[in-house]
Amino acid sequence: MMLSVEGLVKFFGRGTVNEVQALSGLNLALDEGEFVSIIGGNGAGKSTLMACLSGAHLPEAGRIVLAGRDITFQPEYKRAGLIGRVFQDPLSGTCASMTIEENLSLAALRGRRRGLAQGVRKQDRAGYRDLLATLDLGLENRLTDQVGLLSGGQRQSLTLLMATLVRPTLLLLDEHTAALDPKTARLTMNLTQELVEKSRLTTLMITHNMHQALTYGHRLIMMDRGRIILDLGETEKANLTVPDLLEKFSRGGSDSVTDRLVLACTNPGIDIKWSSGE
Numbered sequence: 001m002m003l004s005v006e007g008l009v010k011f012f013g014r015g016t017v018n019e020v021q022a023l024s025g026l027n028l029a030l031d032e033g034e035f036v037s038i039i040g041g042n043g044a045g046k047s048t049l050m051a052c053l054s055g056a057h058l059p060e061a062g063r064i065v066l067a068g069r070d071i072t073f074q075p076e077y078k079r080a081g082l083i084g085r086v087f088q089d090p091l092s093g094t095c096a097s098m099t100i101e102e103n104l105s106l107a108a109l110r111g112r113r114r115g116l117a118q119g120v121r122k123q124d125r126a127g128y129r130d131l132l133a134t135l136d137l138g139l140e141n142r143l144t145d146q147v148g149l150l151s152g153g154q155r156q157s158l159t160l161l162m163a164t165l166v167r168p169t170l171l172l173l174d175e176h177t178a179a180l181d182p183k184t185a186r187l188t189m190n191l192t193q194e195l196v197e198k199s200r201l202t203t204l205m206i207t208h209n210m211h212q213a214l215t216y217g218h219r220l221i222m223m224d225r226g227r228i229i230l231d232l233g234e235t236e237k238a239n240l241t242v243p244d245l246l247e248k249f250s251r252g253g254s255d256s257v258t259d260r261l262v263l264a265c266t267n268p269g270i271d272i273k274w275s276s277g278e
Contacts, residue, residue, distance in 0.1 A: 002202045003030040003170060008062035010048055022048040024226035033200040037213040040223035046206045050172050055079045067169050080110055084163030088175040093159030096148030100139060103147055104128045107162035131161060153184035157191055164195050173205035189216060210242045222249060
């Protein structure tokens with residue numbers, strides 16, 4: 001078992017009139033190399049789960065074991081060498097004022113001590129150039145360009161490379177195509193699939209798009225009110241349509257099925273925007 005989450009509980013505003021229980025004794029287990037998509041409505045606890053896994057939030061109760069190591073209350077910086085993460089905002093995963101090669105160099109040092117040696121070595125550049133060429137975006141010829149000059153899709157593709165440059169034990173994709181246009185989102189998902197399969201990465205992906213949820217990954221998890229209400233294997237979800245999934249979501253007790261979700265049943269290009277306030 002690569003990831004084991006047992007009885008995870010997380011509150012916000014504990015002991016105040018604004019107290020919210022974001023995770024309600026959540027249990028989850030992933031085998032090595034498993035790619036799991038997560039969907040759910042506003043307040044379902046999806047982003048809170050990722051924050052607890054990454055160390056951005058610490059739970060009140062429960063246990064998180066990653067590759068045999070208990071990381072439940074380990075600070076975020078100590079998990080950096082184990083976990084790769086890509087956020088919804090393409091600006092979040094890179095440093096805009098640094099060059100492409102400098103960003104890649106930082107990613108190559110994730111989880112390691114940083115000394116005073118030269119940031120980008122000559123021997124590294126050839127490897128970075130080859131790596132960037134696989135994106136087919138022309139970035140291999142722009143190593144010294146500042147990342148702030150790149151488009152959102154280019155930055156997100158670079159962020160994916162950075163998150164997987166040093167093979168992470170766990171890859172977290174937090175709505176990483178939600179801010180992209182449909183064409184760029186498809187290209188980003190193709191790159192995601194390629195990187196995950198090539199390195200057999202254990203991956204959790206939150207998505208706003210039910211077509212993505214049904215198309216990508218070995219399992220599909222649906223969350224509601226801080227718990228998992230549906231867990232479908234690859235064969236089960238392969239036989240589902242988006243309307244089927246909406247029906248299951250409604251039966252799960254959620255009140256977050258909106259007109260936009262229904263519209264998406266007939267238009268695969270629509271990215272289903274759940275409210276992200278969780």
